[in-house]
Amino acid sequence: MAALSPLSIALLVAVTLGLAAAILAWRERPEPGATWLAVLLAGQVWWATFLVFELEAATLPAKALWYDVQWVGVVAIPVGWLFFALAYTGYDRYVTPFSVALVSVIPVATVAVAAAGDPGNLLAVDRVVRETAVGTFLDIAPGPLYYVTAGYTYLLGAIGSVPLLQLIRDDARPFRGQSAALLIGTAVPWAGSIAYLAGAIPIPGLDPTPIVFAVSGVTYLFALSRFRLLTLAPAPRRRARQLVFEQLHDPVFVVGAEDLLVDLNESASETFGIDRRAAIGERAGAIVPRYDAVRELDGERGSPRPMSIVGRDGQRPYEVTIRDVVDDHDRTTAKVIAFHDVGAYLGQQQRLNVLNRVFRHDVRTETNLILGYAERLRADATDERALAIIEESAGRMLELSERTRTAGELFDPTEEAKSGPLPDVVDEVVADARDLGPDARIETGRVPDVTVSSVLRVVLENLCSNAVRHNDTETPWVRIDAAVADGWVEVTVADDGPGIDPAEYDVLDRGTETPLRHGSGIGLWIVKWGVDHLGGRISFAEREPRGTTVTVSVPIDESGTAGTSSNEGR
Amino acid sequence: MANEPTRPSTPDGTTEQHRSISTTRRALRGVAAFAAGAPFTALVAAVEVAVATAALGVPRSTAPVAVGLVAFAVYAADHVADAEGDAASTPSRARVALRYGDQLMTAAAVSYGVALALAVRAGPAALALVCVPGAVWIGYASDWLPALGDVAAPLAEVSVPRLKDVFLLNSAAVALAWAVAVVAAPLAFGGVAVEAVGLRTVALLFAYVAVRSFVDVEVPNVRDVAADAARDVATFPVVYGVGRTRRVLLGVDALAAGLLAALAATGTASRPALVALAAGLAVSVAVTALADRLDGATLGVAPDCSYLVAGIVLLALGP
Known part of the structure; x- marks a missing residue:
């Protein structure tokens, strides 16, 4: 070789x-x-x-x-x-x-x-x-x-x-x-x-x-x-990063330098009901919810403020964060706008705040009342008035306790979401209100046969019981009406009572209580939380000559079946 | 001081001295387990090719080195690929393969690369020859054939099994690969045509090596019978039991003896090589006869030791 x-x-x-x-x-x-x-x-x-x-x-x-x-x-x-x-x-x-x-x-x-x-x-x-x-x-x-x-x-x-x-x-x-x-x-x-x-x-x-x-x-x-x-x-x-963008729970939009929509993720498409193919390339103002308000946020420092946006699941509070997409030459080529649903967080904060007030103020007040009149009973065991006041106070505490439990059950994450026909819900609410006030005149108008969440029952039950319980007339009058429009159902509860103190609305609007500015009880808060939970809206108006009209708007539960029958004028 | 008792000096209660000894023993056991694996097989392969070179009477070449390197590569890769499955039958070797899998694979890859380079230097026939064991190994151990079968017949609901899992064919494939490598390598690397040696001589030696290799593959299966049965690998001991396997293999050894006699009758094979092969065959018969009485480790290397005996005899007699 x-x-x-x-x-x-x-x-x-x-x-x-x-x-x-x-x-x-x-x-x-x-x-x-x-x-x-x-x-x-x-x-x-x-x-x-x-x-x-x-x-x-x-x-x-x-x-x-x-x-x-x-x-x-x-x-x-x-x-x-x-x-x-x-x-x-x-x-x-x-x-x-x-x-x-x-x-x-x-x-x-x-x-x-x-x-x-x-x-x-x-x-x-x-x-x-x-x-x-x-x-x-x-x-x-x-x-x-x-x-x-x-x-x-x-x-x-x-x-x-x-x-x-x-x-x-x-x-x-x-x-x-x-x-x-x-x-x-x-x-x-x-x-x-x-x-x-x-x-x-x-x-x-x-x-x-x-x-x-x-x-x-x-x-x-x-x-x-x-x-x-x-x-x-x-x-x-590459795939992992794309997957994170696509599977992110928060809706995310990518807006180019010319305010044209470059991309959006699946959550954005589903939450706000946007057709992805049609949306890309459109003006961001026409696609991104409340884009003008979002742009104003861009220049602000500090923690972003929640803004209410109506999507497929109703009205939800969102915190919006905006991040610049910068290229290798430090040029901003796009903005990533992420909407973070803070509804659950805010709701928890409010519940903690209100329950704190209930224990710190309401329970304490009632307890002091009971203790005071118990002293009078000790001095005079025949004092019927003291006994009656103690019974009334204990009854209020029991009611407060039951409502607190209702509030807890309402947001129990382990509870399966239930739904049912709105006429059935209204019937049950009316029956409960008649039990509470046998003399009350309770009317129902046209109630469309749509499916609603069972949470709406709790909301209407609280509104009706308030209307009956806090009515100072001999025969309290309450009327429930409902109407459907654009996938939403609007339920109105009207009464002829003394009206709701504007301070109560104010507290609900602000969403927070202070030691000096707080509501009475927990009923209206349950109404607000229930409506928020459903992604709905609530409004209060005074009636002439007296009384209040409360209007609750919530999305129809799309998982149920809608019909056309109604139970009018019962 | 000399009588002072040794006290535990480590948290686990062992003495420094004991720990050192046990660590050294473990290291030695690891080296021994490694050496008894692919390197031992490579040595056996090289000796086999050297004996075959002498038996064929062809000039010395790099064939033993190349075949040894290929054997190391193929068996090291196989031990790494099947390390988990081998844990029951050869735990020490499996531990080494699992712990040093990447290093073993790198060594195997470089080893095969060097073998290929030697073959390229020797010419096209040697190149083709060196490629054969690698190709057989791919079919033998990898999931290539089943995957190919699935692609070829996705609707037939017939899956092509690994060659390693096919009864009889698995041992026959290995035996044939060994026979091709051992007999053809001296010719290919030496640049000698079959006709120059004699077709009859080459054929008889090929048959001899093939049947001997078959025995060498099946005898260690006696040791692996439980593990193979658990993995659904059909071998002679798994299918027919140990006793019947021993009788069959003794019969195959008898066939090898007949082939050796026929080879001697041709008069072309060198006498020292024939004597060496006969000595190796005698060792093989003894190992086969004692197959169910030898311990696992001994049974793993004993059949291949017959070639080492043949090599020593050849060295003693002179080629």
Whole structure:
């Protein structure tokens, strides 16, 4: 066996390292890009292997044969590179059987021409054997297909490098290292190929490309082991980030610099009933809820104020946060507007606040009353008035306790949401009110047969019981009416009582109580919380000549069935 | 001071000295478990090829080195791939494979790369030959064939099993791969045509190595019978029981003896090589006869030791 030339040693090193890296890459399947990296490395090994055979061959036909065989490896490399880069960086949607077939057309055609013996001298117009100091080479004069394939190879290489170049500037050190190693491993053979095509290699017939595959092998092996290439691929990041945007519970809009809507997530589409396809590209003011108010928030500092917005689930309070999307040159290219539903949080705060007042003020007052009159009873056991006052006070405390329990049950997260027909709800409420005030005249107007949440029953029950209980006439009058419009149901409860103290509305409007400004009892708060819970609205108006009209508007429960029947004028 | 009792010096109650000894023992056990795995198989493969080179009377070449490297690569990769499944039958080797899986795979990959480079240097026939065990291993151990079968016949509801799980074919595939590598490697790496040695000689040696390899694959399966049965891997001991397996394998050894006699009758094989092969066969018969009485570790290496005996005999007699 003849002694190995330095050239052969270099090629055999390239074969060794290339195959080792290919096996390690193959082992990592199905990690993104593993198979295609193995294809790329196998192509390198193939090319270097058959170049050795070409060098060792003694005759022109034998050298030509091994030269033609090398084309399989030559054309596999750019295809493997392109699809590896796409899969590895998360652009795997472009790696499809169709795209692979399409990209492989020219490589397959090149191999077919080589296998057919290069008819028409498409690959090489001339082939001669050159004796040089480093070996005997087949020196070819490239044909037209040679240049086409070379250009195509560079094109695929450049396309594949784009996503990898983006990783060079990545925040994550492993990805920077991986991409740098990959680009070096690929750039070195390209440099050799360009030098060969440019005639910069002084040895005729010597294409250094497969020789420098040894460098590629080292860098790929380094990337595989040191930077955990393939086991720590960035591919999932793109999808994960997209998934976070899409699956985020909060509605999010992306508005471009020209106030045009660039994107919105699924939650935004569902919450505000927006058709995503139609919305993108439209003016943000026409799509983003209360966009003018949102823009005003943009310049404000401090914690954002909640704003009420009507969506598919009714009216909800949202805190809006706005973040600038800044490019690499610190230019703001878009704004991300996120709506965070703070209804549950605010409701909890209010409940804590009110219950605190109930214990601190209402219970204390009643307890003091009971203690005081108990003292009088101790002094005079026949004091009927003291006994009656104690009984009344205890009764109020019991009622307060029951309402507090109602409030707790209303917002119990473990309770399954129930719904029912509005006529049934009204019937039950009327029956309860008649039990409470047998002398009361309770009328109902037209009540459409729509489905509503059971929470509305609690709301109406409190309104009716207040109307009966706090009415100072001998025969209290209460009337319930309902109407449906645009997916909402509006229920009106009117009475002829003394009216509600405006201070009570004020506290409800503000949403907070203070030691000096607070409501009486908890009934109206239950009404407000129930309406808020349903995403509805509530309004109070004085009646002429006396009394109050309370109007509650809530969305119809779409999960139920709506009908047209009504129970009018009972 | 010499009689002072040794007191525990570590929180776990062991003495420093005890800990050092146990750590050293563990390390030695690990090295031994590793050496008894792929490196041992590589050594056996290299010796086998060296004996075959002598038997065929072809010039010395890099064939033993290349085949040894390929054997190391294939078996190391296989041990890593099946480490969890091997935990019951070869726990020490499985522990090493699980703990140093990445390092073993890197060593295996570089090993195969060097073997390929040696083959490239030797020529196209050697290159094709070195590719055979790797291709067989892919079919033998990986899920490539089942995946390919699923792609080819998605509607047929017929899944192609791993070659490793197919009764008889699994051992036959390994035996044939060994026979191809051991007999063809000296010819391919030496650049000698089959005709130059004699087709009959080559065929007989090939058959001999194949049936001997079959025995060498099945004998350790006696040790693995419980683990293989648990994993639904059908082997002779799993299907026919240990006693019947031993009788069948002794019959196969008898067939190998007949092939060896026929090889000797051709008059082309070198006498020292024939004697060496006969010595190896005698060891194999002894191991097969004692298959159900040897402990697991011994049974794992004993069949392959027959080739080491053959190699020592050959060295003693001179090629």
